[in-house]
Amino acid sequence: MKSFSYLALLSAIAPCALAGSGVDGVDVLIDIIQPQNSYPQTSDKLVSIQKPAKEEYEYVIVGSGPGGAPLAANLAIAGHSVLLIDAGGDYGHLRERESPALANPSSERNEVSWGFFTHHYENEELALKDRKLTYLTPDGQFYSGVNPPEGSTVLGNFYPRYGGLGGCAEHNALVSLLPSKNDWNNIKNITGDDSWDNSAMRKYFKKIEKAEYELPAGTEDSHGHDGYISIATNPAGIAAQDIKLMSVFAGAAKAFGVDNTEITAAINEAVATAEENSIDYETGLLPLNMTTAMTDAMANMLTWDINNDDEDRDLKKTFARLPQHMDSTNYRRSTPRDYVYDTWAATTSNGTKKYKLDVALHTLATKVVFDTTGDKPKAVGVDYLFGESLYRADPRANHTEDGGEPGTVRATKEVIVAGGTFNSPQLLKLSGVGPREELESFDIPVVLDLPGVGSNLQDRIETSVNAEFPTNFTRILACYYLAADGDPCWAQYVDPENEGAAKGTYASNGVVMGSFWTSSFSDDGEHDLWIGGFPALFNGFYPGYSSNAATTANKNWWSWLVLKAHTRNNAGTVKLASSNPRDTPIITFHNTYEGQTKEEADKDVGAMVEGMRMAVSFFENIPAIDGAATVFWPPKEVRDDDAALSEWIVEESWGHHASCSNKIGSDDDKMAVLDSKFRVRGTEGLRVVDASAWPRIPGTFPVLPIMMMSEKATEDILATQTGGGGNKPPGSCSRKHNH
Numbered sequence: 001m002k003s004f005s006y007l008a009l010l011s012a013i014a015p016c017a018l019a020g021s022g023v024d025g026v027d028v029l030i031d032i033i034q035p036q037n038s039y040p041q042t043s044d045k046l047v048s049i050q051k052p053a054k055e056e057y058e059y060v061i062v063g064s065g066p067g068g069a070p071l072a073a074n075l076a077i078a079g080h081s082v083l084l085i086d087a088g089g090d091y092g093h094l095r096e097r098e099s100p101a102l103a104n105p106s107s108e109r110n111e112v113s114w115g116f117f118t119h120h121y122e123n124e125e126l127a128l129k130d131r132k133l134t135y136l137t138p139d140g141q142f143y144s145g146v147n148p149p150e151g152s153t154v155l156g157n158f159y160p161r162y163g164g165l166g167g168c169a170e171h172n173a174l175v176s177l178l179p180s181k182n183d184w185n186n187i188k189n190i191t192g193d194d195s196w197d198n199s200a201m202r203k204y205f206k207k208i209e210k211a212e213y214e215l216p217a218g219t220e221d222s223h224g225h226d227g228y229i230s231i232a233t234n235p236a237g238i239a240a241q242d243i244k245l246m247s248v249f250a251g252a253a254k255a256f257g258v259d260n261t262e263i264t265a266a267i268n269e270a271v272a273t274a275e276e277n278s279i280d281y282e283t284g285l286l287p288l289n290m291t292t293a294m295t296d297a298m299a300n301m302l303t304w305d306i307n308n309d310d311e312d313r314d315l316k317k318t319f320a321r322l323p324q325h326m327d328s329t330n331y332r333r334s335t336p337r338d339y340v341y342d343t344w345a346a347t348t349s350n351g352t353k354k355y356k357l358d359v360a361l362h363t364l365a366t367k368v369v370f371d372t373t374g375d376k377p378k379a380v381g382v383d384y385l386f387g388e389s390l391y392r393a394d395p396r397a398n399h400t401e402d403g404g405e406p407g408t409v410r411a412t413k414e415v416i417v418a419g420g421t422f423n424s425p426q427l428l429k430l431s432g433v434g435p436r437e438e439l440e441s442f443d444i445p446v447v448l449d450l451p452g453v454g455s456n457l458q459d460r461i462e463t464s465v466n467a468e469f470p471t472n473f474t475r476i477l478a479c480y481y482l483a484a485d486g487d488p489c490w491a492q493y494v495d496p497e498n499e500g501a502a503k504g505t506y507a508s509n510g511v512v513m514g515s516f517w518t519s520s521f522s523d524d525g526e527h528d529l530w531i532g533g534f535p536a537l538f539n540g541f542y543p544g545y546s547s548n549a550a551t552t553a554n555k556n557w558w559s560w561l562v563l564k565a566h567t568r569n570n571a572g573t574v575k576l577a578s579s580n581p582r583d584t585p586i587i588t589f590h591n592t593y594e595g596q597t598k599e600e601a602d603k604d605v606g607a608m609v610e611g612m613r614m615a616v617s618f619f620e621n622i623p624a625i626d627g628a629a630t631v632f633w634p635p636k637e638v639r640d641d642d643a644a645l646s647e648w649i650v651e652e653s654w655g656h657h658a659s660c661s662n663k664i665g666s667d668d669d670k671m672a673v674l675d676s677k678f679r680v681r682g683t684e685g686l687r688v689v690d691a692s693a694w695p696r697i698p699g700t701f702p703v704l705p706i707m708m709m710s711e712k713a714t715e716d717i718l719a720t721q722t723g724g725g726g727n728k729p730p731g732s733c734s735r736k737h738n739h
Contacts, residue, residue, distance in 0.1 A: 025131020027145040030544045033110055033395050037482050041093035042494075047165060047344055049089055051386040052360045052409040057083040059717075060382050060411040061418055062365040062427065065167020066706040067690035067713075068418030069336035070208075070228070073343040074714040076357035083409060084340065084357065085384065087364040087391050088112060088164030092341065095482055097170050098332045099493060100234075100324060100509040104538075104546035105481060106171040107160040114163035114393035115543065116422060117156035118587040120654070121594050127154070129651040132542040134158050144542035157654065158541045159587070163394055165361060166337025167420065169703050173509050174324035174333060176231050178205060178307050179699035180314040180526045180566075186696055190666050193676035195712070202309060204711035205704070212328035213321075215305060222309040228339040229707065232328035233321045234508040236298055237501025240291035242475035243271060243281045243625055245535060248558060249298065249512050251622030252533070255614065256515050258301055258319050264623055266293040271625070282626055285474050288501055302513055314526040317517040322532065324509060325703070331493070331507035336707065364390045364404060366581035368415050368431035368686065370447050377433075377447045379415040379686035383408050385581070393584050402582060411685070414717065416678075418690040418710075421658040425454035425574045425692060426585045428662070428673075433680065442579040448682045452671035456663045457572025458697040459589055459655030461608060463648075464539045465560045465615040465634070470627035472555035473535040479505050480552055510534035515614075516700070519607035526566070529611045530700045531618070533560040539633055540654045558629065560615035564608050565700045571595025574661050587658075592650050608649045609642060657702050662692040677716040678709075689713040 059075050061068045064086040072084040089111065091097060096106035107113060117134060121127040134144045135152035143152055162171045181198040188196035202222070209224030212232040239245050246267050253260040270290055274281040279290075306313070306320040325334045346354040369381040385404025389396040417424045428434055432447030434454060439446050479489035492498060493506035501507075511534050516527045536549045537557040571590040577583050593601040616639060619629045631639070634652075638644045662680075665672020672695075674680060678687040691706050698705045 025145055026539070026542055026548075027147065028542065028544050028548070029137070029141055029143045029149075031141055032543075034108065034544065036110060039095055039482065041091065042095060042098060043093040045341065045345070046092060047090040047341055047359045047361060049361045051363055051405070051407060052083055052085070052384070053358045054081075054083070054409070056410040056412060057081045057358070058411065058413040059083070059416060060409055060414075061085065061416045062382060063167065063418035063420060063423065063690060064165050064337070064340065064359075065162075065418060065420055065690060066169045066336055066703050067167075067420075067693075067710050068416065069166060069340045070707055070710040071416060071418065071689055071714055071717075072357060072359075073228075073336070073339045074711070075717065076343055076355040078714075078718055079356075080413070081356040082358070084359045085363045085365050085382065086165050086359070086361055088162075089361050089388070090165040090337075090341075092166060092170070092335075092337050095490065099490075099506040100174050100326055100331060100333065101479075101489075101506040102481065103171060103173050103509060104549045107162065108544070108546045110395055112162050112164040112170070113395060114161040114391065115395060116159040116161060116393050116584055116587060118159045118589065119156050120589050120591045122588055122590060123594060124154075126594070126651070127156075130157065131652060132157070132540045132654075134542055142543040144544070158543050158545070159656070159658070160541060161393065161420065161422065163391065165340065165359070166335050169325065169335040170333070170337060172703055173511070174326055175509075175511075175514075175701040176229075176307075176323045176325045176704045177699060177701045179705040182314070182524055182526055183696070183698040183705065187664055187676070190695055191664065191676035192666070196676065201708060201712070204708040205307075207711055208704070208707050213323065216303060216308070219305055219308050223307070228342075229325050229336070230327040230334040231323045232326050232331070233323055234512065235331070235501040235503065236295045237288050237291050238504065238508045239475070239512045240294040240298065241285040241288065241501070242473055243267060243274075243286065244469065244471065244473050245475050245512070246294055246298075247623045247625045248533070248618075251620075252513075252515065252531075252618040253301060253319060254621040255617040256319060256517075257317070260301075262300060263294065263297040266297040267623065267625070269293055281474070282471055283474060283477070291501075298512075306514070306516070315518070319513050319515055322509075322511055322514050331503055336710075360384070360386075360409075362386060362388045362390075364581065365419070365427055366430065368417070368427065368433070369408065370431070370683075372447065374684070376682060376684045378684040379411065381408055381410040382415060390582055391584070392582050397582070402580065404582075413721070414685045414687060416713075417686070417688045420690050421457065421661050421692045422574055422585060422587055424688050424690055425661045426576065427581075428453050428680070428688075429576050430579065430581050433683065438575060442576055444579055450673060450680070450682060452663060452665070452673045454574040454585075454661055455671060456570045456660045456695070457574055457587070457589060457658065458567060458570050458660040458694075459572065459658050460563055460565070460697070461567055461591065461604060461649065461653040462561060462563045462655060463608060463612060463653050465562065465612055465619070465631060466537055466539055467558050467619050467629035467631040469556045469558065469629050473558075476505055476535055476555050483547075483552055510536070519610045521603040521607040521610075522566070527700070528565045528607055529614075530563045530565060531560055531611060531615050532563075533558060533618070540652065541656065558619075560618055562608060562611035562615050563700060564604060564611065567604050567697060568600045569595045569604065570660065570696070572658075572661070589655070591653065605646050605649050608653065609645050612639075612645060612649070657691075657697065659691040659697050659702060660694045662688045663695040664693050665695055678713050687713065687717070
């Protein structure tokens with residue numbers, strides 16, 4: 001089997017490859033370090049690469065994602081000296097990072113992609129049934145599929161994380177949704193801490209948000225308007241220029257039980273007008289001035305603000321626009337990385353540094369340092385290695401030699417670990433905090449036997465329903481996805497003369513709406529199913545997936561993604577592979593029946609069956625504009641049988657919202673790692689603030705809830721300080737340098 005060049009890879013998975021036998025899955029062989037474009041970053045406003053500038057800070061924060069980054073900026077603005085550590089660099093102005101449409105390619109940029117290989121199942125026979133499983137070939141390449149070259153070794157399921165300043169907020173799909181009411185109230189009920197009450201938590205959302213989209217009348221007070229994260233929605237006219245795309249939207253509405261009469265009439269009117277004026281709507285875009293009726297009809301269907309504070313927000317079956325963390329002028333990604341940069345770069349009127357925030361990049365934290373002379377071990381610093389690509393999730397890392405310049409930085413107040421669901425438990429264990437038996441097996445001195453570290457790992461289960469149309473989606477027809485020079489979609493996107501929908505495809509993440517509803521298996525009546533779709537082929541993660549999702553050659557695919565919220569499985573684990581901090585841990589999710597009782601797994605899988613049947617019906621109800629869609633994934637013989645579809649979900653489902661591996665819990669829960677103030681139980685001066693802190697996986701999309709957690713942690717930390725500068729939590733007025 002030959003290795004594909006980059007451009008050949010763009011069309012490596014044609015529909016026939018998936019639809020031919022129906023069950024063969026992906027079949028891709030690529031180099032570990034993928035060829036990619038060499039466009040420079042669009043701005044030089046970047047944090048410089050350096051190791052810790054000082055030997056001592058009040059707060060040392062490890063990890064710059066949605067948990068660590070806001071916390072670092074907040075504490076610095078409050079007057080404290082803060083060091084923020086990240087093993088990657090600052091790539092905040094990569095084209096792939098900036099454009100909402102290029103989220104998938106951003107997750108596979110060699111400079112920032114941390115490619116973990118996780119295990120859906122410990123049972124090898126079951127794991128091998130996954131049609132996108134990845135292997136290391138004898139030639140040192142990645143193969144994904146069911147026909148690996150002889151002598152290949154199973155690696156697992158590709159799980160891309162972002163290795164750089166800003167964390168996974170830099171490469172996600174930008175969806176910014178509040179968690180459900182019960183997500184916050186669950187923590188309140190577990191811990192007895194009323195500050196986690198859903199109504200109390202909304203103030204953190206309002207601190208974060210700078211709402212830049214039209215809100216329903218009367219809801220303005222429930223949103224934030226001066227936060228550090230711009231939140232907007234896709235310009236409506238972008239979708240409306242593509243008749244085929246609008247017909248898919250209309251079909252989904254009808255299947256979902258939403259009256260699509262107005263949108264269907266508007267589509268028919270646009271088709272008639274185009275034909276009368278000899279406008280080719282089958283291979284070209286409608287002029288924006290011809291899309292008003294469709295745009296208005298779509299707006300009338302999507303009136304529900306999914307981040308509202310209504311009592312029935314989490315219960316109401318609804319079609320809704322998806323708020324995204326981007327601005328509404330240039331439609332650039334807006335993240336805590338920007339907040340950190342603005343705080344780090346801020347100066348006083350005389351040009352001196354305004355805040356005591358240092359950022360150490362290419363700095364891999366290897367151990368939390370403890371003073372063990374007191375009643376409890378107290379975190380007093382962090383050991384690190386300085387150097388690029390030291391962590392072996394980085395595709396460029398050296399796997400045979402250990403590199404990096406060692407150093408130590410002291411923390412006079414606290415060390416805060418915010419490395420994410422995989423790396424935070426790994427760092428705690430490397431530091432001697434974790435299950436005694438596991439630590440001793442690697443000769444790691446036990447500082448604190450804390451059995452819950454690295455347990456309780458949870459994730460979504462997600463699948464896709466994919467189809468091909470006889471003709472192309474015109475919305476994406478001109479786009480190169482930066483695979484070649486002169487990309488007209490990029491030129492349109494960055495043209496300062498263009499506004500709103502005129503900025504085109506790259507100003508949108510491509511997901512017109514989300515459908516939220518409750519399956520018959522929901523425990524509390526809250527939404528537990530979500531479907532969203534876009535004109536691309538996406539059926540899970542594997543090395544090279546982003547090049548196949550949207551290609552220069554194939555423009556006639558559509559994927560509906562079905563996501564199960566509030567999954568019940570908490571049997572996943574993050575375990576050390578070695579005592580070497582450069583090595584990635586062993587991550588096993590124990591999905592579905594491997595980690596749950598049959599009764600509980602039946603509920604999760606059953607809900608997914610309902611979701612996939614809904615997604616299939618979305619295709620079946622599309623108005624006939626220029627030919628029906630042909631669903632090819634899953635194949636018909638699977639779709640037509642509930643038992644076969646359930647088996648497909650067990651074999652094929654994936655996740656990308658890993659969480660809960662250092663859970664907050666009650667005082668009497670021996671597996672609880674954190675208390676309600678994010679403090680690591682049994683220690684002093686040590687907290688964890690990231691997705692690993694959740695006791696139960698939240699809502700549908702986690703980035704906004706994690707930022708809210710970070711805001712709460714800021715308040716909790718500042719409340720413990722007495723005397724000296726920095727007692728006042730930062731308010732919106734202190735953040736105006738960001739705007």
